[in-house]
Amino acid sequence: MRISGVSSSWVTVGCIMLLLAGAALALESITLQRPVGNTSSSADYGVLLFGRTAVHRYGPGPTPINIQSSDTPLTSVVAFAAGLAPIIGTRTPGTGATLTFNPPLVIPLKIWTLCVNQNCNGPFTDQFKEKLETFLFKANEFLERERTGLVLGKAGTPGSDEWISNQTANIPKRDQFKHFTTREDADDCAADRLGVLTDQMKDAGALNMYLVGRVDGEAGRGESCLEPDISVIGAAALWHTMLHEVGHNLGLLHVDGRQIRHYVPSENLMHKASSERRFVSEGQTFLINFDSQSALKRVFSNLLPAPRPFRDCTNSQVECPPLTTWIWDDQN
């Protein structure tokens, strides 16, 4: 029998081909590999498949992660896992992709202590050192748990305490900056003032954190001056306020309920008025790792194990998942 001049066997072959193509798309998966030597048994992976106008979320789950998407124009893919650097790649519709994570990136941190209390009149004590160690511990717990792929390391010689510089006896500098202000008429964030602050007091290969008495009169406030490697912290700031300023260094801006609806907004790292910060979205993690405004590109690109494809996510023509994108339902 012939149908419009085409043999039935050809129709059958065509149907089979279509079915196979459909099945391939339906079974398409992203295979995720841990870096060599990483023996963690964690099976908690997440994947974003995205283009300029759409993003699809997959996981959390074990590898391989099926991406049952018929949205063939989406070709950018990024994968996340706790304790590993997110990995970006390209998906070929129908065949999927294999992505191999890198170990987390260790960013050296140097803390310059000008003041240990808001009145800037006390000596540097063991108790204060413990406060900074607690910050480092909690900050790294946060960064690992939230799959940022970053670790704050100690600047200086390994095993030493050079990551903390006691500058409480540096009277000229201390008295100039104990009340750090950002008003229009007295802006310590201006380039010349930052130049004075950082003169002889900056580690070029590290995130530099300056502890002062108050920022704009407030002991609990922090300020990054939108610099990639400088933050200024009031003496009573909480550990997550210190990490919030590092978030600014890494290119993140403030969020509120309009942007982060999925979470309690004030629990997001980048909320400006929070008593507990616990989460970042996967959209934010993407920006930290792949946006060209991030300190990873501006300052720390030499620490990357391989060139990273940074993108200008402020340009709407560039493929980046929206800030609000999440995979892990972090609410608890």
Added chain:
Amino acid sequence: MPAAHDVDMGRSKLIVAIALIVIAVLAAYREFRARRYTEALLNEWLSRNCAIGERGALERELQRYGSRLEPRLEQAFVNGPPADLRTQWLRIEQREQKEVVAAIDAGRTHGLSADAIAKLRIRSLVAPSDAVLNDRVEAYRSAALAGLGVIGDARAREFLRKVQSDPDQRGYSDAAEHSLGRAAPRK
């Protein structure tokens, strides 16, 4: 049967009464909204710990509602954070301490020495007391003084001068002085 002008008088009185009620309701609603807004403003000011990118927007709002906020900021400084806020902070500290102990027990050190980890674990096992809230309380009270400095009118300056010279508030005299500098009478 009432005369026509009596009926008109009655209608006029009714209209006036309705108008007065509407005005009163609108005024009460406006007052309610203003109170709710200033309460939110106060809470945001006292809990804000970063002002990147705001270009002074919150400060301008503080000045706009200064007369309403002044007594609340004065109270915030004098009394410190309210009991429910302290309770909430203690709960947060408690949870964070438990998380630290769990992380240490799972073998994570995050680059700290064995000695530092051992001390951190011991500190984290102690039930949090008000002492662990010191930083939060200092931040809260200094924010209240800074807010008065932003408002900067005669009443705010007077309060800041009192704090500056009060021997019982010695820990905040420097903060009050700094806020007074900000509150210098505007030209």
